[in-house]
Amino acid sequence: MLTNVITSHIDKLPDFADRRxxxxxxxxxxxLTLGYGSHPAIHHLNGVxxxxxxxAVVGANGSGKSTLMKGIVGVLKPMEGTVVRMPGxxxxxxxxxxxxxxxxxxxxxxxxxxxLWPKRGMLGRYTKEDRESVSKALMAVGLxxxxxxxxxxxxxxxxxxxxxxxxxLQDADLILLDEPFNAVDAKTVGDLIQLIKRWHGEERTIMVxxxxxxxxxxxxxxxxxxxxxxxxxxxxxxxxxPENLLKARRFHEAWEENAPWCEPSGHDxxxxxxxxxHDxxxxxxxxxxxRAA
Amino acid sequence: MEFFYGLFIAPFADFAFMQRALFxxxxxxxGACPVGVFLMLRRMSLSGDAMAHAILPGAAAxxxxxxLEILPMTVGGLIAGxxxxxxxxxxxxxxxxxxxxxxxxxxxxxxxxxxxxxxxRGSSVDLxxxxxxxxLALNNEALTLIGGIVAVTLACLAIxxxxxxxxxxxxxxxxxxxxxxxxVHFIFLGLVVLNLVGGFQALGTLLSVGLMMLPAAAAxxxxxxxxxxxxxxxxxxxxxxxxxxLLSYHASLPSGPAIILSAGVVYFSSILFGTRGxxxxxxxxxxxxxx
Numbered sequence: 001m002l003t004n005v006i007t008s009h010i011d012k013l014p015d016f017a018d019r020r021x022x023x024x025x026x027x028x029x030x031x032l033t034l035g036y037g038s039h040p041a042i043h044h045l046n047g048v049x050x051x052x053x054x055x056a057v058v059g060a061n062g063s064g065k066s067t068l069m070k071g072i073v074g075v076l077k078p079m080e081g082t083v084v085r086m087p088g089x090x091x092x093x094x095x096x097x098x099x100x101x102x103x104x105x106x107x108x109x110x111x112x113x114x115x116l117w118p119k120r121g122m123l124g125r126y127t128k129e130d131r132e133s134v135s136k137a138l139m140a141v142g143l144x145x146x147x148x149x150x151x152x153x154x155x156x157x158x159x160x161x162x163x164x165x166x167x168x169l170q171d172a173d174l175i176l177l178d179e180p181f182n183a184v185d186a187k188t189v190g191d192l193i194q195l196i197k198r199w200h201g202e203e204r205t206i207m208v209x210x211x212x213x214x215x216x217x218x219x220x221x222x223x224x225x226x227x228x229x230x231x232x233x234x235x236x237x238x239x240x241x242p243e244n245l246l247k248a249r250r251f252h253e254a255w256e257e258n259a260p261w262c263e264p265s266g267h268d269x270x271x272x273x274x275x276x277x278h279d280x281x282x283x284x285x286x287x288x289x290x291r292a293a
Numbered sequence: 294m295e296f297f298y299g300l301f302i303a304p305f306a307d308f309a310f311m312q313r314a315l316f317x318x319x320x321x322x323x324g325a326c327p328v329g330v331f332l333m334l335r336r337m338s339l340s341g342d343a344m345a346h347a348i349l350p351g352a353a354a355x356x357x358x359x360x361l362e363i364l365p366m367t368v369g370g371l372i373a374g375x376x377x378x379x380x381x382x383x384x385x386x387x388x389x390x391x392x393x394x395x396x397x398x399x400x401x402x403x404x405x406x407x408x409x410x411x412x413x414r415g416s417s418v419d420l421x422x423x424x425x426x427x428x429l430a431l432n433n434e435a436l437t438l439i440g441g442i443v444a445v446t447l448a449c450l451a452i453x454x455x456x457x458x459x460x461x462x463x464x465x466x467x468x469x470x471x472x473x474x475x476x477v478h479f480i481f482l483g484l485v486v487l488n489l490v491g492g493f494q495a496l497g498t499l500l501s502v503g504l505m506m507l508p509a510a511a512a513x514x515x516x517x518x519x520x521x522x523x524x525x526x527x528x529x530x531x532x533x534x535x536x537x538x539l540l541s542y543h544a545s546l547p548s549g550p551a552i553i554l555s556a557g558v559v560y561f562s563s564i565l566f567g568t569r570g571x572x573x574x575x576x577x578x579x580x581x582x583x584x
Contacts, residue, residue: 073469075468091469092469098465099465100463100466101334101461101462104461105518106458110462117471121471
């Protein structure tokens with residue numbers, strides 16, 4: 001197993017350098033730093049997300065999970081480094097804080113049909129086939145017959161199912177789900193997990209931000225544990241070992257206005273960004289005090 | 294029958310200026326009302342008002358240089374409107390400031406410039422012309438211009454419909470599948486300016502936004518889908534124009550306010566009697582289904 005090879009080196013290689021060697025990479029992070037203002041939320045991330053892998057992204061609030069998702073989609077531009085997507089990869093993204101306007105006069109079918117965009121674009125007509133696939137997608141998420149319901153009458157769980165139907169319709173190779181199980185009841189979580197497993201079976205690459213570690217242990221083969229930088233990344237059982245979790249827990253939302261600047265060491269740092277002085281997974285040396293910008 | 298003819302048909306059958314006014318205002322409704330629906334759904338109803346003010350200095354400049362000529366005033370209004378729309382849009386996209394504040398700042402500056410220009414050279418009668426227009430004096434040039442604006446508007450709406458709906462419904466989703474988000478926003482602002490400029494000759498800068506927003510606001514109380522909402526807004530626009538012109542003819546009232554007030558009557562009726570209006574909610578909700 002490829003993942004076992006990786007995890008056996010995890011302690012020695014906190015940069016997960018051997019993940020760069022993988023050839024069937026769907027996503028490659030090269031020295032990726034993402035953040036807001038001059039403060040990084042993802043700090044010098046290196047590694048590869050294998051094609052067809054199902055990865056849970058876990059970590060405390062503020063550890064950079066959502067930021068990483070935004071960086072992959074391209075909604076947030078990197079402060080440094082790059083995210084390389086395999087050429088021709090179709091991406092579906094379900095954000096944590098949707099900008100969905102629920103007061104907009106639309107029916108369930110209108111919202112789900114947006115998922116046809118990659119196929120039909122702005123001008124392409126929806127065919128009879130398309131309408132059937134919309135119905136099928138709704139059926140698959142347990143909302144058969146909900147086509148003409150106005151979206152402002154849906155419950156939280158029903159809305160989440162609707163959005164999953166849209167992801168289903170997007171027929172994407174790379175699927176990014178940011179906390180899809182928030183405020184959703186156990187039955188819905190179970191149904192959505194089944195859908196994710198079906199996608200996994202179809203060799204799609206999936207990354208899901210999750211908070212419930214039991215859920216991760218039961219359903220996700222691989223896990224990325226984040227605390228601004230990766231604490232561990234690989235086989236779920238290895239990643240979620242108590243010592244790793246403890247390491248991740250020591251990270252708190254250390255947003256310090258005057259955090260020291262991150263000094264170049266081995267990397268070509270074109271920019272200045274803040275730096276926490278907590279446990280580092282990598283071996284950067286940084287200046288002892290703030291430096292003028 | 295005779296009475297009916299005298300009341301509703303004769304004014305339009307007997308007078309060419311009434312025919313032109315009717316034709317021009319109906320065309321305006323066709324373009325402006327759907328644009329108004331999207332303005333409302335994007336919670337930019339007041340931005341339309343702001344844009345109407347923003348057009349003033351351009352129209353005033355055209356008016357001062359060439360008199361009451363349609364083309365210079367239109368081009369001037371278009372330029373002023375686009376500067377304000379792009380300026381306010383850019384400030385909101387590239388700085389921390391939200392669009393409501395940047396729009397307010399830009400249009401207030403623009404309005405002040407406009408009033409200043411008119412008052413330096415003109416009389417208050419001139420200002421009234423620019424502010425309130427005159428639908429009864431639409432010439433061929435003006436009708437052609439309105440026709441062109443309506444054609445452009447309907448074509449743009451047809452082409453960008455899906456992107457426009459997506460940008461309103463779920464902008465972040467649109468950004469994740471397409472780069473159309475920002476272009477569509479600016480194209481839409483362009484359509485707003487275009488339709489306000491088309492309307493100001495007939496209704497004036499202040500009232501043209503009324504024909505855009507009131508039918509849209511009224512239509513919101515009748516339907517839960519965008520397409521019928523746009524169609525209904527256009528019909529309400531049509532009805533308001535006809536009613537307003539007749540009112541203006543028979544009671545010797547200024548035509549612009551008469552049209553807008555007719556739309557106002559429809560708006561208040563819709564609040565009360567609409568299928569999603571106040572009374573309906575009170576009466577129907579006493580009964581409910583089992584599931």
